Amino acid sequence: MTRVLDPLPRTTLDSGAVSAAAVSMRARVMLVLTAVVGLIAFAWPLFFTPGSAVDPLQAPLLFALVLPLVLAVVVSELTGNGMDVKGLALLGVLSAVGAVLRPIGTGTAGMEPIFFLLILGGRAFGPGFGFAQGAITMFASALLTAGVGPWLPYQMVAAGFVGLGGGFLPRARGRVELALLAAWGLVSAFVYGWLMDFAFWPFGIGPSTQFSFDPHADIAANLHTFVLYNLATSMGWNLGRALTTVALIVLLAPGLLHVLRRAARRAAFAPR
Amino acid sequence: MHPWAWWAWALGVAAAVSMTTNPLLLALIALGLIAVILLRRTDAPWARSVAAYFVLAGVIIGIRLFFQVLLGGSVGGTVILTLPEIRLPAWAAGIRLGGAVTAEGLAWAVYDALRLSVMLLCLGAANSLANPRQALRSVPAALYEASVAVVIALSVAPQLVESTQRVRRARRLRGGTSSGLGTVTAVVIPVLADAIDRSLRLAAGMEARGFGRSRTGQGTSAALTAMLAAAALAATVGVFLLLGAPEFTAAGAGMLLAGILGTVLGLRRSGRALGVTRYRPQPWTGRDTLLAVCGATAAAAPALATASGRPALFDAFNPSVNPLVWPTLHGVMIPVVAMVLAPLAVTSPPGASSRRVS
Numbered sequence: 001m002t003r004v005l006d007p008l009p010r011t012t013l014d015s016g017a018v019s020a021a022a023v024s025m026r027a028r029v030m031l032v033l034t035a036v037v038g039l040i041a042f043a044w045p046l047f048f049t050p051g052s053a054v055d056p057l058q059a060p061l062l063f064a065l066v067l068p069l070v071l072a073v074v075v076s077e078l079t080g081n082g083m084d085v086k087g088l089a090l091l092g093v094l095s096a097v098g099a100v101l102r103p104i105g106t107g108t109a110g111m112e113p114i115f116f117l118l119i120l121g122g123r124a125f126g127p128g129f130g131f132a133q134g135a136i137t138m139f140a141s142a143l144l145t146a147g148v149g150p151w152l153p154y155q156m157v158a159a160g161f162v163g164l165g166g167g168f169l170p171r172a173r174g175r176v177e178l179a180l181l182a183a184w185g186l187v188s189a190f191v192y193g194w195l196m197d198f199a200f201w202p203f204g205i206g207p208s209t210q211f212s213f214d215p216h217a218d219i220a221a222n223l224h225t226f227v228l229y230n231l232a233t234s235m236g237w238n239l240g241r242a243l244t245t246v247a248l249i250v251l252l253a254p255g256l257l258h259v260l261r262r263a264a265r266r267a268a269f270a271p272r
Numbered sequence: 273m274h275p276w277a278w279w280a281w282a283l284g285v286a287a288a289v290s291m292t293t294n295p296l297l298l299a300l301i302a303l304g305l306i307a308v309i310l311l312r313r314t315d316a317p318w319a320r321s322v323a324a325y326f327v328l329a330g331v332i333i334g335i336r337l338f339f340q341v342l343l344g345g346s347v348g349g350t351v352i353l354t355l356p357e358i359r360l361p362a363w364a365a366g367i368r369l370g371g372a373v374t375a376e377g378l379a380w381a382v383y384d385a386l387r388l389s390v391m392l393l394c395l396g397a398a399n400s401l402a403n404p405r406q407a408l409r410s411v412p413a414a415l416y417e418a419s420v421a422v423v424i425a426l427s428v429a430p431q432l433v434e435s436t437q438r439v440r441r442a443r444r445l446r447g448g449t450s451s452g453l454g455t456v457t458a459v460v461i462p463v464l465a466d467a468i469d470r471s472l473r474l475a476a477g478m479e480a481r482g483f484g485r486s487r488t489g490q491g492t493s494a495a496l497t498a499m500l501a502a503a504a505l506a507a508t509v510g511v512f513l514l515l516g517a518p519e520f521t522a523a524g525a526g527m528l529l530a531g532i533l534g535t536v537l538g539l540r541r542s543g544r545a546l547g548v549t550r551y552r553p554q555p556w557t558g559r560d561t562l563l564a565v566c567g568a569t570a571a572a573a574p575a576l577a578t579a580s581g582r583p584a585l586f587d588a589f590n591p592s593v594n595p596l597v598w599p600t601l602h603g604v605m606i607p608v609v610a611m612v613l614a615p616l617a618v619t620s621p622p623g624a625s626s627r628r629v630s
Contacts, residue, residue, distance in 0.1 A: 026497050033501050037508045047516040053525075054514050057387070058290050062511050066528070069535040070504045072415055076539065077497065079417040080546075085483055086475040088417055092424025093471035097464060099425055100432050136418065140425035143404045145321065149395045203388060206336045208380050209343040210367045228367065251453060255461040263468045267475070 024081065027128055030074040031164065037070045038157040042195040045202065045222060050215040056202045060150050063199075067153035071135060071160075078132045086267040087125070091132055094121050098137035099144050112189065112241040114141075115162055116248040119185055122166030124260035130163025154199055162188045181253055185245035193238035197230055205229065273619050275402035276410065277560035281615060282398035284567020288608050289390045291574040292589040293383040294599045297608065298390045304612035305390070305397050312615060313400050314622040325396030329389035333382070340381035341373050348376025348594045380593045406554050412536075413543030420483075424474065428467065435466050500538040507531025562618050570611035577604050 041063040045056075054062060079088065098114040114137060122130020135156040142148050142155075165188055169180045197204070202213040211229040213222060230238075289301060313319040341355070355370035405426070411419050439462045448458065506527045513524030577585040588602035 026494070029501060030497075033504060037504065040508055040512055044515055047512070049516050049518055052515055052518045053521045055290070057384075059515055061286075061290065062514065062528075065532070066504075066507045066511055069507060069532060072412070072539060073500045073504050073535060075418045076414045076542065079421060080414065080542075083417065085478045086472065088421050089424060089471040089475035089478065090468065092421040093428050093467045093474075095421065095425035096428035096432060097467055100429050132418070132421075136421050136425065140422050140429070143318075143408070143422070143426060144429060145324075147321075147324075148399050148404075149392070204335075205339050206381055206384050208347060208377060208384070209339045211339065211343055251457060252460055255457060256464060259461060259465045259468060263472065266472060 026081070027074070027077050030077045031128075031131065034070055034074045034157065035161070037067065038161070041067055041154065041157070042199045045198065045213050045226075046219050048215055056207065056213065056215060060154075060199060060203065064150035064153050067157060071153060071156055075132055075135055078128045083129070083132075087129065090125070090263065090267070091129065091136060094133055095137040095140045098133075099141035102137075102141045103145055112244055113248060114159075115185060115189055115192075115241070115245040116252065118159060118163035119166035119181055119188070119245075119249065120253060120256050120260060122163040123169065123181060124257055124264060125167070127164045127167030130165075130167040131160040132163075134159035134161070134163035151196075151200065154196060158192050158195055162192060177257075178250065178253055182246045182249045185249045186242045189242035189245045190238050193234060193241060194230065197234050198226060201226060201229070204233075273401075273563065274410075274554055274556050274560040275404070275407035277556070277563040278402040279398050279407070280564035281567035282394045282401075284564075284569070284571045285397075285612055286391045286394035287571035288574050288611075289387060289394060291571075291578060293387050294589055294591050294601075294605075295383055295386055296599050296601050297589070297605050298386045300601075300605075300609050301612050302390050302393055304609055305393050307613065308615050309397050309400055311621060312619055316403065318404055319400045322396045322400040325392050325399075329392050332389055332392070333385040336381050336385035337378070340377055342369060343367065344373065344377040344381070347380060348374045348596065350375040350596065352378070376594045376596050379596055383591075383593065409550065410554060412539045413546050413548050414539040416543070416546055416548050424471075428470070431470070432463065432467060435463050439463050439466070496538060496542055500535060500542070503531045503534025503538055505531070506534065559618055563615060566611045566614040566618065570608050573604060573607045573611075 044059050044063065048056060048059065079091070083091070094117065098117050101113045101117070104113060118130060118134045118137065121133045125133075138152065138156045138159045142152050165184055166181070169177075169184060172180055205212055207213070211225060211232070214225070217225075285301065285305070289298065292298065309322055313322070351372045352375050354372050357371040358369040360367045360369065405423075408419050408422060436459065439459055443458060508531070510524045510526070510528030510531055513520040514528065517524070574589050577589055585602065585604060588600065588604065591597060591599035
């Protein structure tokens with residue numbers, strides 16, 4: 001490459017623009033697009049029509065084909081055009097922490113010790129960083145434990161929005177901020193569980209029980225069945241995830257936000 | 273072997289599995305997969321993950337059977353046993369717990385759970401046979417930055433364990449003996465602070481070596497971004513039509529294909545703005561193509577058999593459960609099983625050459 005010297009190095013992680021400013025207009029459009037695509041992918045049982053060319057078992061697989069493309073587009077936009085080397089290194093290291101923490105919690109009553117980290121990452125470095133952190137944490141964790149499957153794109157999108165929401169919380173300090181973060185932790189932990197369960201509902205229980213997804217029933221009847229199914233099977237998991245997230249936020253957020261914000265200030269050493 | 277070739281083969285087999293509920297064929301495919309995994313996996317850490325997929329498959333069959341027995345609707349008339357029956361009130365959709373357990377219902381639950389389990393086994397095979405680090409190295413150049421972040425994450429993760437031990441040892445030396453919730457804060461925050469300091473040192477090192485300086489500066493053009501967004505949206509609308517509007521199946525499939533093609537081309541295009549070269553790229557050889565074709569062939573056999581419209585072929589792949597009949601094998605299934613076993617002929621066993629590459 002001939003361009004060895006770049007007179008104007010790009011940087012976005014400087015002290016003034018640590019938060020939402022790092023998300024460009026283009027990245028915002030991409031994120032809205034991801035939200036729309038993600039919502040369709042998670043809510044597919046609602047609009048599934050019997051007699052379509054696709055078996056209900058194959059529907060999440062079809063989305064597992066489309067979601068990675070959308071994720072590739074949005075993550076490439078977020079990391080390629082909106083982040084410098086320091087942002088990338090922080091992203092990698094925070095994702096590594098999440099990937100190490102995640103196996104600790106699995107299997108024990110829905111303990112999910114990564115949501116607090118995504119929320120705090122989004123809070124300290126902005127919504128775009130939060131989205132990328134959520135997606136890359138899930139991806140790295142799946143690679144480390146060899147858990148790549150059709151659920152991975154869904155987890156990446158959902159975890160991305162958990163981190164994104166952390167960055168879009170209103171400006172506050174002290175106890176108010178802690179309360180806001182904990183509230184988002186509670187809400188996002190439940191919504192994450194519901195969306196994941198809903199998208200894989202026909203997978204989880206099979207097609208022939210009374211709690212099963214019925215392609216011939218209308219939306220209200222299916223939602224009713226799903227609520228009962230969810231209360232009976234995964235309420236405990238969702239509650240466990242929500243409580244873990246809130247407890248970890250209350251316990252660790254003050255100290256961790258201090259550390260993360262200090263890093264954001266220190267990362268601003270390059271000239272703009 | 274190229275990691276994406278293994279993935280193509282495994283996804284092809286998974287697609288074939290998704291089109292059949294014949295337990296005999298599923299058992300044959302599962303045995304074939306196990307043979308391929310055991311004979312072709314390396315000593316790498318990800319290769320040992322396959323046990324977890326077996327456990328997951330067993331758990332799925334167990335959960336499905338449990339719910340079928342407890343909540344199964346009344347399919348068929350061959351009652352095996354009758355459990356005490358509880359009717360839930362009307363607000364709970366009048367669900368009936370217990371009651372008659374029929375052989376037809378159980379068979380249906382087992383067939384469907386078996387199909388899902390074997391699909392999981394295909395993913396397990398891909399996870400244990402494909403080298404994730406090499407797969408990561410051959411992502412499109414547009415995802416270069418993201419893949420760098422993942423590589424950082426994968427290489428930093430083991431260091432965090434060491435960092436945790438160091439922090440805990442330092443705490444003990446200082447006489448910190450408190451237990452309970454205080455320990456969490458006292459360990460987690462120093463470990464994270466250490467990790468973040470490490471990442472800033474890493475970033476300084478990367479900048480000093482000119483990382484990310486090959487971009488032309490202006491980034492990707494707005495037109496390209498708009499095209500990528502439109503392509504991604506087209507793919508989504510395509511899936512929406514495929515699932516929700518049977519009368520627009522052809523249009524949906526067309527939009528899905530156009531969207532996928534547009535996204536891939538757009539990502540290649542935007543990747544070209546980066547002047548990134550690859551160090552020792554993994555070559556895609558003829559054998560890799562052959563392996564991918566094997567996967568596609570495995571998926572094509574049941575698809576063609578179903579599309580042919582001959583009821584005998586359809587029944588062979590989807591044996592009837594009501595009335596319950598004994599599933600039979602059909603000659604059409606030979607190519608499916610042969611393609612599952614094909615990697616044994618196409619690839620060479622892991623020897624000295626594959627162990628050298630990490």
